[in-house]
Amino acid sequence: MEPRTDDLRIGKSQPLISPAVLADELPLPDGSAQFVQQARQTIERILSGADPRVLVIVGPCSVHDPAALMDFARRLKAGSDGLTDAIYPVLRVYFEKPRTIVGWKGLINDPDLDGSFHINKGLHLARQALLDVAELGLPAATEFLDTTLGQYYAELVSFGAIGARTVESQVHRELASGLSMPVGFKNATSGAINVAIDAIRSAGHPHWFPSLTKEGMPAILQSTGNPHSYLILRGGGDTGPNYGPEFIGQAKAALLEQSLAPSIIVDCSHGNSRKDPARQAEVIASLSEQIAAGEQSIRGVMMESHLVAGNQPVVDGKAEVYGQSITDACLAFDDTLPLLEQLAATVRASNAA
16 A cells, blocks of 8 residues: 555645635625725825825734724724825725734634634635725725735735735745735844845736636736835834834935835834834834924834724633734724824925925
């Protein structure tokens, strides 16, 4: 008897719904498609410097409760309506959570929060959440972690991000080269920005890479290259926070050295807040001072915020506190809105000057 050599460590397999079937069950209305297209164009104009506003990507660290996400979205929409002459709000809608070792991997992977991994259910919930956000009139931003799952919902996303743990991944750079929206690359977890700049350059070129068709068949896709890729500064273990004037200046010089647009997005959380969500206020204050002083390369910010401050553990598949993060601690929305108003006032005054 010949020895078995394949799938020795695979315990089970389950059928995966195809992107086309999911899109048929949860179709994208024409009005929402037009809204997403316009949002992408607006973000491209802001990040290229053609639109003088600042992009603001704000929302929960990760989505575990779509109902709470929509509550947050409605409050963000209402609270920022009077600020859109200076800032362009985009809702952070992150369905996948990269883990350093192990842990809950996000709504798509484990929507029931109990290790049951009902991925088809998670895909339905994720697509429906994006449909609801688009109908509300907010653009959505997400991180692309799994290189195939984007086929299920990417047409609803206005801004994509490649995280600090995957910025050096060749397959994620290839994926970004074929995405239909602007993409931001975070600096490495160490704080090094060179790998993100290399990723921007790589994503601008055409690539061939394996993926899925909309019908769910394995295929080799050819991208044409993404000309709208940008640097995200998120701090790092070696550099510490990297949002200060000296770091902004270094990043701008490094981009120009590679003939790239000096366009920078600053993540106020993660390494820049030293994992303390309240310190995001310090980051916004510094960025506001730099913008007021004439710094034009700061074209976007990212913030982690939810209805309730902090975070909580999941016990027996349940999150006890409604509207509180189950991953990274977040700033409460009531403490976030004044920061958006502060940033908008600075941008408004800077543009007037």
